[in-house]
Amino acid sequence: MQDITQALSRCANAVEAHLERLLPSVSTAEGEVVEAMRYSALGGGKRLRPFLVMESAALFGVDPSRALQAAAALEMVHCYSLVHDDLPAMDDSDLRRGRATVHRKWNDATAILAGDGLLTEAFTVLASPESHPDAQVRLELITELATAAGAKGMVGGQMIDLSPDRAKLDLAGITRLQALKTGALIRYACEAGAILGQAQREERTALRLYAEDLGLAFQIVDDLLDHEATPEETGKPTGVDSDAGKATFVGQLGLEKARVRAEELVVSAKSRLDIFSGKAQLLREIATFVLERRS
Ligand code: GRG
Numbered sequence: 001m002q003d004i005t006q007a008l009s010r011c012a013n014a015v016e017a018h019l020e021r022l023l024p025s026v027s028t029a030e031g032e033v034v035e036a037m038r039y040s041a042l043g044g045g046k047r048l049r050p051f052l053v054m055e056s057a058a059l060f061g062v063d064p065s066r067a068l069q070a071a072a073a074l075e076m077v078h079c080y081s082l083v084h085d086d087l088p089a090m091d092d093s094d095l096r097r098g099r100a101t102v103h104r105k106w107n108d109a110t111a112i113l114a115g116d117g118l119l120t121e122a123f124t125v126l127a128s129p130e131s132h133p134d135a136q137v138r139l140e141l142i143t144e145l146a147t148a149a150g151a152k153g154m155v156g157g158q159m160i161d162l163s164p165d166r167a168k169l170d171l172a173g174i175t176r177l178q179a180l181k182t183g184a185l186i187r188y189a190c191e192a193g194a195i196l197g198q199a200q201r202e203e204r205t206a207l208r209l210y211a212e213d214l215g216l217a218f219q220i221v222d223d224l225l226d227h228e229a230t231p232e233e234t235g236k237p238t239g240v241d242s243d244a245g246k247a248t249f250v251g252q253l254g255l256e257k258a259r260v261r262a263e264e265l266v267v268s269a270k271s272r273l274d275i276f277s278g279k280a281q282l283l284r285e286i287a288t289f290v291l292e293r294r295s
Helices: 002-022 031-041 048-058 062-084 108-127 136-149 154-162 165-168 171-196 202-226 249-253 255-271 274-292
Strands: none
Touching: 002 048, 002 062, 002 274, 031 062, 031 108, 048 062, 048 171, 048 202, 048 274, 062 108, 062 136, 062 154, 062 171, 062 249, 108 136, 108 274, 136 154, 154 165, 154 171, 171 202, 171 249, 202 249, 202 255, 202 274, 249 255
8 A cells, every 4th residue: 555655646746747837827817717727736636547547558668758648638637527516506515625616716707717728728738749749649549538528428427417317316327427427537547548558459448447447446435435524524514415315326235335346346447457467566556545545
């Protein structure tokens, strides 16, 4: 656990420095939105998705400076989704990563625009030759991220999450919702490494299956953490579960079975990496980290 925590922290520092370089500076008339973009993207978060990009790419010997571009672009999309998810029209949260949410620190309009700014900036980053010298590879990185983030991925999952029928979802329905809402970006993280590394079909499939198991385990653990969370952590008053009124994995399976299911998924995720043998050790360890994380 010590090693993976250090590896994750090293990756987070590299991503932080790269985001710092990529994000526009605040010295312009539109400085307010840039300040809000920087506030939401810098100085926090586990950087799990960037770590998955970096480690998946490392399997194929990709130059880390290239992988960092894709890692930072993906983190921008993730940060945008958090800023928008926190808005009163969605989750209505006051706190994110232990600080005031963007709409609380500024206002709703600035939060919407900061999210839009981060989402669009991500594609500029991927389109840059710094991401990969081959335009075909850049195009695939862009297309796959657009698909993962869009209506067939995260946005679609968020729509189901907000729908009036959300409370009635059964286990299969929740699994599908979460595969889209949080799973799609986690899957992209691993596929981006395979795209950058121009992986063989079976290698890319193995990474995709690993990511699908990991994404589901991540969400089940999130439900478990949400169930245990204090008001200081959720930004909600005591007794108000952030998924109150919604069907969750914990609600469907109960605490014990939900934890067992997450453990099974992590075992399965690791087994998907067998074809990479010793090269995938950090990807195996991050799966254990996802299971054991406390935030
Ligand atoms: C607004 C289009 C749109 C989508 C929002 C992912 C998402 C979709 C909303 C996030 C809501 C949420 C808190 C879901 C639980 C799982 C999750 C994505 C947690 C946050 O990800 P972490 O734990 O966060 O990787 P850090 O801060 O470490 O980056």
